[in-house]
Amino acid sequence: MSGFMKFVILVPCSFFLVALIKFLYDYLWIPLRIQHMLNSQGIKGPHYKFIYGNNDEATQMTKEALSKPMALTHDIFPRVQPHIYSCINRYGRNYLFWNGVRAELVISEPELVREILKNSEKTFPKRKPTIYLSKLLGNGLVTVEGEKWAKQRKLANYAFHGESLKNMTPAVIASVETMLEKWKGQEGKEIEVFNEFRLLTSEVISRTAFGSSYLEGEKVFAMLNKLSIIMSRNLYNTRIPLINKLWKPADMLESEELAKEIQYCVMKMVKKREDKVVNGEADSFGNDFLGLLVNAYHDSDKNNKLSMEDLVDECKTFYFAGQDTVNALLAWTVLLLAIHGDWQDKARREVIGIFGNQNPQPEGIAKLKTMTMIIYETLRLYGPPNGLPRRVAREVQLGKLVLPASIDILVQNIALHHDPHMWGDDVHLFKPERFAEGIAKATNYNAGAFCPFGLGPRNCVGMNFATMETKIVLSMILQRYTISLSPTYVHSPIPYITVQPQHGIQVILESLGNDA
């Protein structure tokens, strides 16, 4: 064989060999080493399967669990996260899951949860978002890191706290009034409230944060909703090396299209704000959240400046997070009140005692103790199910464990909230009295045991806004109607980013004759 021929054969062979060794190192050696390291510290879990990890089992179990409705109980954990439920029962509260080739340490021990979430800025930061999540939220506040996060968080804190919240009350009330106006004449008939609350919460976030109406954001909401469904069905999707670079599945193509379209719609809204100032119709970009963002986009100080891309992502984030979450909370609370007439009566007595037949006002809202207990208990039973994702930035000690750098962590809040060791044998019953003396007492001063809004620096920036909105909506309904569950209701909680009622929530309202 000539020297040239040897060269032609040997060079590609050596490349192939190096690539193969690297591939086996990444996809076999590293996972097995991590598995051994954690197993030897007592962390067990289903075994690593080459490339796919445990994703196929998780997908299969979820499909099966969701294939039919369930009895009307609140024991939803085995249904909405069957794989996690079965692993916790088998391997304990902390176990190792293989999301493809990524090691994911699932944690549901309150002390460790607290430590992770309190140190979410540096030691346990957020993960790089999956492709589908980045299409949904981009570099918005939920996913962004470091200095950019600090800058964006400051703006959001300002827009959704204290005085700003008080100023939003009239817009929330006006949106509820529009919904209630539509309900007039529907007494004794069936109303599907999940969809009603979808429109309402869309209207509320549009008016309060973006100074527009639901109609203006309608397209954005619909597209974000589609993106969140696509993301949920790809939650346990394995990324196969190379193939994912060469071929894009239909879901990916659709997500890219939707993300482009959303960007276009949001930029149009921003332009409208800017034009008002340019045309002299307004002397500032406004004091609402969109106004603050547009101001930051025009800021000449580069420390405060926001790029157009970040502005669009922040709008996407708040349109989505501000609507989807409260929509689900309201719907499940109404279901629980419809089933538990005693708590419905207690909540109504409290509302009438504080507001009479008048619209809610901020000072009174702060006094709604029974309603706060009901909201906490609803969030415990039907809170967001997918967990809080983090990663380990560098080798670190967590409790007694030593964790290797760059593995992922999943704080499993649904497991925490449905844990009988923490909440007792009646864990699946709706008992708001658990929270009669506050969260600290209910959790035995274990901050990590109940965190529907997260914990630590990355906790929910919209928490006060969400509870204020929920309390206003429920107060205004309870002032006017009794709620009972329609016999047509089918209990089928389904996990998207929030837990949603698959077939809606059908209730029957009877007027109390108090048209406030």
Ligand code: HEM
């Ligand atoms: C019932 C309603 C809500 C629930 C249960 C909820 C839940 C959560 C949770 C658990 C987190 C922490 C995520 C993590 O640690 O990885 C979070 C963060 C966040 N939430 Fe909410 N949320 C709600 C309403 C809202 C509303 C109304 C808004 C906007 C107005 C909002 C905007 C955000 C944002 C931007 C973050 C990220 C904060 C950061 O990382 O600095 N949320 N939410």
